[in-house]
Amino acid sequence: MIDINARIGVALSRIREERPLIHHITNSVVMNDTANVTLHLGALPVMAWAAEEVAEMVDQADALLLNLGTPTPSRVDSMLIAGRRANERSIPVVFDPVGAGATTLRIESSLRLLDQLDVAVLRGNEGEIAALSAVWGLSEASPAPRARWVRGVESVVDTGHPAALARAMACKTGATVAITGPRDVVSDGHRVVHIDNGHLLLTAITGTGGMATTAVAVFAAVEDDLVVAAAGGLAAFAVAAEQAAPKAEGPASFKVALFDQIYSLTPERLVDSARITFAEPSDGR
Amino acid sequence: MIDINARIGVALSRIREERPLIHHITNSVVMNDTANVTLHLGALPVMAWAAEEVAEMVDQADALLLNLGTPTPSRVDSMLIAGRRANERSIPVVFDPVGAGATTLRIESSLRLLDQLDVAVLRGNEGEIAALSAVWGLSEASPAPRARWVRGVESVVDTGHPAALARAMACKTGATVAITGPRDVVSDGHRVVHIDNGHLLLTAITGTGGMATTAVAVFAAVEDDLVVAAAGGLAAFAVAAEQAAPKAEGPASFKVALFDQIYSLTPERLVDSARITFAEPSDGR
Amino acid sequence: MIDINARIGVALSRIREERPLIHHITNSVVMNDTANVTLHLGALPVMAWAAEEVAEMVDQADALLLNLGTPTPSRVDSMLIAGRRANERSIPVVFDPVGAGATTLRIESSLRLLDQLDVAVLRGNEGEIAALSAVWGLSEASPAPRARWVRGVESVVDTGHPAALARAMACKTGATVAITGPRDVVSDGHRVVHIDNGHLLLTAITGTGGMATTAVAVFAAVEDDLVVAAAGGLAAFAVAAEQAAPKAEGPASFKVALFDQIYSLTPERLVDSARITFAEPSDGR
Numbered sequence: 001m002i003d004i005n006a007r008i009g010v011a012l013s014r015i016r017e018e019r020p021l022i023h024h025i026t027n028s029v030v031m032n033d034t035a036n037v038t039l040h041l042g043a044l045p046v047m048a049w050a051a052e053e054v055a056e057m058v059d060q061a062d063a064l065l066l067n068l069g070t071p072t073p074s075r076v077d078s079m080l081i082a083g084r085r086a087n088e089r090s091i092p093v094v095f096d097p098v099g100a101g102a103t104t105l106r107i108e109s110s111l112r113l114l115d116q117l118d119v120a121v122l123r124g125n126e127g128e129i130a131a132l133s134a135v136w137g138l139s140e141a142s143p144a145p146r147a148r149w150v151r152g153v154e155s156v157v158d159t160g161h162p163a164a165l166a167r168a169m170a171c172k173t174g175a176t177v178a179i180t181g182p183r184d185v186v187s188d189g190h191r192v193v194h195i196d197n198g199h200l201l202l203t204a205i206t207g208t209g210g211m212a213t214t215a216v217a218v219f220a221a222v223e224d225d226l227v228v229a230a231a232g233g234l235a236a237f238a239v240a241a242e243q244a245a246p247k248a249e250g251p252a253s254f255k256v257a258l259f260d261q262i263y264s265l266t267p268e269r270l271v272d273s274a275r276i277t278f279a280e281p282s283d284g285r
Numbered sequence: 286m287i288d289i290n291a292r293i294g295v296a297l298s299r300i301r302e303e304r305p306l307i308h309h310i311t312n313s314v315v316m317n318d319t320a321n322v323t324l325h326l327g328a329l330p331v332m333a334w335a336a337e338e339v340a341e342m343v344d345q346a347d348a349l350l351l352n353l354g355t356p357t358p359s360r361v362d363s364m365l366i367a368g369r370r371a372n373e374r375s376i377p378v379v380f381d382p383v384g385a386g387a388t389t390l391r392i393e394s395s396l397r398l399l400d401q402l403d404v405a406v407l408r409g410n411e412g413e414i415a416a417l418s419a420v421w422g423l424s425e426a427s428p429a430p431r432a433r434w435v436r437g438v439e440s441v442v443d444t445g446h447p448a449a450l451a452r453a454m455a456c457k458t459g460a461t462v463a464i465t466g467p468r469d470v471v472s473d474g475h476r477v478v479h480i481d482n483g484h485l486l487l488t489a490i491t492g493t494g495g496m497a498t499t500a501v502a503v504f505a506a507v508e509d510d511l512v513v514a515a516a517g518g519l520a521a522f523a524v525a526a527e528q529a530a531p532k533a534e535g536p537a538s539f540k541v542a543l544f545d546q547i548y549s550l551t552p553e554r555l556v557d558s559a560r561i562t563f564a565e566p567s568d569g570r
Numbered sequence: 571m572i573d574i575n576a577r578i579g580v581a582l583s584r585i586r587e588e589r590p591l592i593h594h595i596t597n598s599v600v601m602n603d604t605a606n607v608t609l610h611l612g613a614l615p616v617m618a619w620a621a622e623e624v625a626e627m628v629d630q631a632d633a634l635l636l637n638l639g640t641p642t643p644s645r646v647d648s649m650l651i652a653g654r655r656a657n658e659r660s661i662p663v664v665f666d667p668v669g670a671g672a673t674t675l676r677i678e679s680s681l682r683l684l685d686q687l688d689v690a691v692l693r694g695n696e697g698e699i700a701a702l703s704a705v706w707g708l709s710e711a712s713p714a715p716r717a718r719w720v721r722g723v724e725s726v727v728d729t730g731h732p733a734a735l736a737r738a739m740a741c742k743t744g745a746t747v748a749i750t751g752p753r754d755v756v757s758d759g760h761r762v763v764h765i766d767n768g769h770l771l772l773t774a775i776t777g778t779g780g781m782a783t784t785a786v787a788v789f790a791a792v793e794d795d796l797v798v799a800a801a802g803g804l805a806a807f808a809v810a811a812e813q814a815a816p817k818a819e820g821p822a823s824f825k826v827a828l829f830d831q832i833y834s835l836t837p838e839r840l841v842d843s844a845r846i847t848f849a850e851p852s853d854g855r
Binding site for chain 2 (some may be wrong): 605614828
């Protein structure tokens with residue numbers, strides 16, 4: 001078993017040295033925040049979505065992040081153009097199916113992207129991933145109206161077995177799957193890791209899912225083992241949240257402290273504070 | 286006369302318990318802030334404007350907020366689709382005619398929305414509401430170039446009788462009308478209430494009008510009496526501003542404190558601090 | 571030689587008294603921040619980009635800011651409509667070619683705007699301005715793949731002679747050219763000034779280039795000498811950054827303090843703290 005904490009510490013050091021460029025095609029709500037998270041981690045963000053330029057921008061990038069919040073059909077077309085170029089260049093594509101399950105557009109757009117692109121990491125909340133899994137009959141939850149999975153972009157599902165869900169979705173899609181929640185879980189279909197960092201205040205501000213996905217994309221730009229990359233990004237973000245919470249008087253001062261802590265997070269502190277565990281192979285959870 | 290302070294306290298308790306989903310079709314400047322205001326009050330935000338998905342998203346929602354800042358014709362078309370579904374489902378539509386009076390597009394889009402939809406609450410500054418009222422000949426101010434009403438999105442009008450303006454517009458449109466300013470006024474065409482909370486620093490940050498409208502939409506999701514809902518939303522936002530101001534060293538630290546205070550606002554403090562008064566029936570102001 | 575510090579102090583006083591309206595057609599990442607910077611300096615922001623309304627909005631405005639971040643062809647078309655009206659009305663057009671050099675769309679859109687509009691001030695980082703200059707064969711740097719100029723929106727160029735670059739571009743375009751970096755430089759093709767204020771934390775948050783451009787547009791709304799206006803805007807922003815840095819624990823608390831300091835910046839402090847120097851005519855740098 002690899003020493004995953006050591007690996008994510010090395011990854012953070014490489015991010016700070018190499019300053020990978022992360023191309024975001026993302027939603028309008030979180031755009032400023034995810035650009036800042038990218039910078040504070042040590043990478044460079046660029047936001048660009050015009051069909052006329054996305055392929056060229058991907059040519060400069062070290063990772064491509066696709067976030068489906070506030071989707072439009074033309075934005076999804078740009079995601080496909082960018083994603084194909086990213087696949088040709090073998091840079092990782094990280095996909096966040098925001099609100100999948102809330103509307104047909106979001107489900108169908110997610111399926112198009114997962115079908116036509118080689119997605120490196122799929123990051124969502126439990127409701128979003130369960131909604132997608134239900135399309136393929138993977139979810140053990142009984143079929144149900146869409147409202148069962150998410151309300152807007154908020155998960156309202158508790159499958160009771162997120163690790164099994166992540167593993168099944170990883171096998172089906174070929175992507176490493178990261179499901180965030182009180183306990184984060186990551187699986188590539190074989191290995192399963194849990195991350196037990198974080199803070200409840202993360203649920204009190206908008207866009208923390210998109211920020212977590214950003215951290216995953218930043219780590220995936222420098223780390224080829226996608227389970228390590230996803231766990232590293234989620235742990236870095238969640239450790240910063242833990243450091244920030246004692247400084248907060250509410251969600252807005254928490255957000256300020258969180259961003260400050262992401263910036264000042266050292267590889268050493270990340271290695272020491274990340275609570276990442278590999279699940280036993282027989283562990284069905 | 287109802288005990289309106291008690292009612293808005295109950296409304297805030299219900300928001301925290303029921304977590305209503307507020308669907309925003311809103312402007313790009315304030316989107317992140319209004320999503321956070323929604324969350325901090327205790328409700329859930331979702332931003333979605335593609336014509337392909339807005340009706341489906343409304344099906345999950347408890348209120349629909351339409352904000353005309355940064356308008357485009359296709360965005361307005363989506364507002365109409367979403368608004369009609371909201372009307373069919375009898376969930377409240379709260380409309381903010383940002384910058385009405387500045388351009389023909391904003392005036393005409395506002396009129397389309399008010400004409401084709403059953404708007405529950407219309408919330409604007411005095412210039413925006415006066416500009417709309419002038420179209421119908423309701424404003425006592427003499428006709429004048431558009432620049433008289435707003436500069437960009439800032440009111441430059443002082444009609445001297447905002448209560449009469451609100452009442453007349455409410456009678457004309459069938460909506461409850463809320464005009465914000467140094468003294469907020471709400472009228473459904475019969476009753477008129479004033480809210481005397483707030484702080485001058487609210488004028489030093491962008492988007493506070495849109496944030497106030499958001500608070501109104503959140504309250505309207507749980508409270509059927511729209512005068513109570515509008516007064517409750519405006520009072521909650523303004524009381525939080527009063528609590529935040531002493532902690533601020535300028536507008537940006539004020540905004541952080543304001544959001545923290547919205548989150549920590551209790552029904553008890555809202556009931557105690559809201560300064561809401563019914564105007565006498567003969568009170569022409 | 572004019573007393574430029576005195577002049578920018580007078581300009582800031584006029585901004586606070588006259589509250590000029592700044593019409594922004596800008597990118598989605600920085601929109602909220604640049605609206606707040608506009609307000610905190612004492613001016614009024616309005617964001618509007620629909621082709622149907624931009625000319626009418628320009629009719630109210632005292633300056634027009636065009637920012638090319640997150641470009642689309644239709645957004646650029648709106649910039650041209652607005653820019654032509656601004657030229658007809660003789661209000662200054664301030665242009666920020668974000669990421670020029672990263673993609674063909676950004677280079678060609680920049681050239682269209684510079685060719686078809688009378689641009690008052692062109693503000694970019696060294697990579698962006700060098701990329702544009704290379705199109706006209708002005709840059710002394712050898713032709714090179716695009717990746718040489720910018721990575722995403724970050725300059726990766728060090729020409730060694732930004733003053734000469736600014737002067738050459740000013741002569742070519744007719745615009746006053748402002749290049750920001752560790753040392754800012756402004757030239758109208760004849761005079762060259764350097765601004766030596768600022769703080770390294772400005773590189774740790776997204777959108778500081780766009781914020782600097784906003785400050786330039788605000789000053790250009792009240793000051794006809796565009797070298798003074800550009801130097802004033804850049805100095806005001808950079809002096810506020812210096813005042814903010816000691817209060818910061820990281821980039822996010824720095825941003826809060828920066829915005830507070832922009833708001834509380836007095837003409838006196840600006841005059842005292844701005845480090846603006848005219849380069850000697852023979853000074854080729």
